[in-house]
Amino acid sequence: MGDLTAPRTPQPWTAPTATDPVGTALRLPGSKSLTARALVLSALASGPSTLARPLRARDTELMAGALRGMGAHVSISDDARWLVRPHRLTGPTHVDVGLAGTVMRFVPPIAGLAEGRITFDGDPQARTRPLGPLIGALRTLGVRIDTPTGGSLPLTVSGTGQVTGGEVEIDASASSQLVSGLLLAAPRFDRGVVVRHVGPPVPSAPHLRMTVRLLRAAGAAVDDTTPDVWVVEPGPLTGRGWEIEPDLSGAVPFFAAALVTGGEVTLQGWPPRSTQPVEQLRELLHRMGGEVALTTDGLTVRGTGRVHGIDADLSDVSELTPVFTALAAVADSPSRLTGVAHIRGHETDRLTALATEFTALGADVTELADGLEIRPRPMRGAPFRTYHDHRMAHAAAVAGLVVAGVEVDDIGCTSKTMPEFPALWSAMVTGEN
Template sequence: MSTYEDPWPAPRARGPVEVTTELPGSKSLTNRALVLAALADGPSVVRRALKSRDTVLMAQGLDAMGADVDYSGDDWSVAPGRFDSDATIDCGLAGTVLRFLPPVAALSSGAVSFDGDPHMRKRPVGEVLTALRGVGATVDDEGRGALPFVIRGHGSVTGGQVVIDASASSQFVSALLLAGSRYDHGIDVLHDGKPVPSLPHIDMTVAMLRRHGVDVDDAEPNRWQVAPGPIKALDTEIEPDLSNAAPFLALAATTGGTVRVPAWPHETTQPGDALRDLLTRMGCEVTLDDDGLTARGRERLEGIDADLHDVGELTPVIAALCALAESPSVLRGIAHIRGHETDRLAALTRELGGLGAHVTETEDGLTFRPATLHGGLFHTYADHRMAHAGVVVGSVVDGVLVENVGTTWKTYPGFPTYWSHLLGR
């Protein structure tokens, strides 16, 4: 990871931007593809994989358990392994590593130890661990339901039906589905609780499983059944990361400029595709054609009343735009993002408020009233999406200093350098 000045002076746009930006590959798709490739019935290639902290941690974790992942180039080769030795997994701050790899580790015949960054010990994973115990795995977490813990594998998992509360994270469901076909009786996941957030991410998991020849039945609400059977080896091409487009497209809204994103898919399961509708509602003109996506800002940035329950990862950038908007905003349905890399509702309230925003935290979201923002120090809490929010505000507000901007390496290596280049710095 490159070293950047800390705190980092966020570059200010001096007029409407006119830029075309290429996006790196999707983190969500890359990490799902790596898990499926490591469990498949033969070697495969993940093309245009995102190489970032989260995806390298996933590759290293699968390697540690016995797979062979070569992530040295743009296309990553993956050969399945025997998963027959002890291993240590560093989860960093990657929720996908924390949740997706324990169900894989349960298939090992060794002891697999998990830990991560200090804040990671606060992120919920207990529902996954309880489910694994219910289908025959041995889990030693000393009753914490959190890191650190050890999965002591027996070489196979019985599988069957589990009942979980996935209202804190859709990753709980995806984690069990990704490895479930390798269990003796498959996996039958029933959700019992408040609505599952980020359902498009589960749809993404189901679609990828089906492409690998796995039989998945999701016809019944809040139930996902994966039949036992092989995972077909399949080369996968990773789409651009649409959620990572958020700060770039926001430049069109903040500066009244034009931002083009080539290769935006016409059909996708990525939640980031919701940016098209959200930015339109905030006053931008958004078009999608064969050349990609184009967002054009207008003179007035409108506030929005939006339920972001299914697209919570977009909240920090949308919140930054709401803080700059000329009319009130309400963001709702996002209580679950208190359990993301940091408590994003509290963090956004504190940091945007510190720059002069009229923002109030509610039970399940944020409300905004128009205000004139000013410069100041914007803390990121080692959260890449918080850094995105800070630089968006800094694009039109003088004197915004973003602490630990390098945390963006989690999903976008070199982001600060590229952002500065776009703004002519």
Template sequence: MTGIPADTAPWPAPTASGAVDASVTVPGSKSVTNRALVLAALASEPGWLRRPLRSRDTLLMAEALRALGVGIEEVVSSSASSTAGEAWRVIPAGLHGPARVDVGNAGTVMRFLPPVAALADGPVRFDGDPRSHERPLHGVIDALRALGARIDDDDGRGALPLTVYGSGSLAGGRVAVDASSSSQFISALLLSAPRFNQGVELRHTGATLPSLPHIRMTVDMLRLAGAKVDSPEGGGEPNVWRVDPSALLGRDLTIEPDLSNAAPFLAAALVTGGRVTIPDWPSHTTQPGDALREIFTQMGGTYTLDERGLTFTGTGRIQGIDADLHEVGELTPVIAAVAALADSESVLRGIAHLRLHETDRLAALAKEFNELGGDVAETEDGLRIRPRKLHGGVFHTYEDHRLATAAAVLGLVVDGVQVENVATTAKTLPDFPQLWTGMLSRAASGDALAGQGA
């Protein structure tokens, strides 16, 4: 099992000695890497992934595909001093079972791979961390059954553990899915749809649909791999996606930096009144993290996007925000941390689905911020944050990487914040403590930043 080691002692979140002034190279996107792995595994020819993210979630995906017979070779340039010189060569093969897949607590693995397993020849057993058993999978399971797959989800819970009995092919066709709890239900079916005998016509039937940028990412990557996709954004029918059956091309793809993982570093510029540059920030992207430019500007900063990347500058003041984060929910924990340090109240809306993520993120954020002296209340679909003077204490992470990075942001200006199990950041951001302390080592000299903007 590829697991996250639990820290035996809380990590003392370092306070900033002054305004941060640093350039931080963020590793590759988890969302792009795992989608690219699936598409490459289903292609008709070998492909390359350059600068892929190596984290718990992506390594779990790679190991799962290897268990199904896909060849994934890791190649590192001898002259490279970092992962910038790394590439993965993906060699498609006949998918087969029997196989066992450890999903950890990775939503992309637990949701993207059952459709792939339905195309394999033989049974594939899926299991993972205890929390994975609580995360919804019914949308993928029910849809696959409607498309012709045989699945045994123990006791009919619509969740892990489960077994997919692959027959080597899947009929495909029309199917309805309620993806209100996770856009990954739609992405999961779309990614494998070119290999279904009839492709797929997928209709979302729920009242809401979170994280639309991730679905757009899936559609764009499918098209780049040679698939024909009709989508609502392209003038198609609302809430309907159609994918024709076709062969997928092996591609040579360079993975973008993970813009959502840039959130705590950009927040550091805002919180300390400093400046942080993220190299290689794309000028056009479907990553939800690109919304940070607008959101953090509304909260009091400024940015430039040029050949160096994205440079974000804090002004020394943090303003509260009223924001609908429905499409970019994964940014919520760090935005909430910044809001807790602002000079006015914030309301974060449209994020009820975060209760079903790695943990119940809304309950966890409210509890942990309030344990440090904050005033955070859950609403029906989000959080209301009234800034208060905060104090140190242990910030529990519930094995959720984004809670750990949110705690680090608070620690910049609140003495004594202790982050429980900071190693959980390895899920999508390897070496986060080293990146964080490296950024702070380049803080401008000056008086320590005592207290916060409340």
């Protein structure tokens, strides 16, 4: 697969058009969110850990490299089983965050626990991603951080080997990762942490519940019974075996293909109980005309060939907005997708990017302050820019199923979370899997 963290050349790609209903059963790589959190908790534990079926992609390799650079032993040579042995955290080292929100928000709190100077920077677009609230919170908790630009990358953490911790207020309305980053490192802070969110609602709440669940699985004492308040007690974390679920966000384009073509897609290896927002996805796909079933074979989505428009608040599942925009563009009625103002601060301003690119294909898209209105119209082939954003590429692939000539400027950006995506997608459409 090569070095996924290295600079790469854009890879133009013509999205394949489906002539028949798709029918496939596939096993996708592990969840990016689960892999990142398991790596962090394993590096902070008191003993070794393993990750079974983790995600090998650019974001997770960058996370492994960051932890390795601070002294942890992280072996990712076996795709099916990664090994993490914690070690005393030290600097100096440089952390390349790439364009990964998990790396830029989860690793600075850990750097405060290291002895030495840890510098952070990443892709040019990473310097625009929201980081200021985390920087302010870490300073309040006793971490020394230097930021030439104020509230964004690049930054330098001068670690002393310990973080005092305590109580802190933070506005995490731009990303739930701002809270998760603090919580994951908090058991190693002298006083733990009490995090109080102040501001508009925190988006992607299921990801915060995932963070809390994994912390408890590693032995941390966490109280999240009070809304917008998280209390983590200081204490040791236990090394353990982590079973990484398939990535739900990565599966959504394939499920969308079932709806668009009237086909059937099964995600194999799906667990009976999940830390990912499968129920929210099930409801949304059902409202758009799909049938969703969880059986011993996996998670299956069937389509009828008709897609219905919806009015939906996607604040809990904002990662799905690009693919649901593509579904809305081929639906039989208008859609209104709201609650996702914060995705303007993701890999790109996703709302503006989606409105621009789907308008270029011929759809009628109106950009809202916190979402999009989509009125379906006949679309035509045209160039489709990804803006280095893997989710934009997923949206283009879904549109290309029914619109010939969707020319994606760089399908290689999907290596951020699923390097196998182009091959898996083409095999699904052609029936060669």
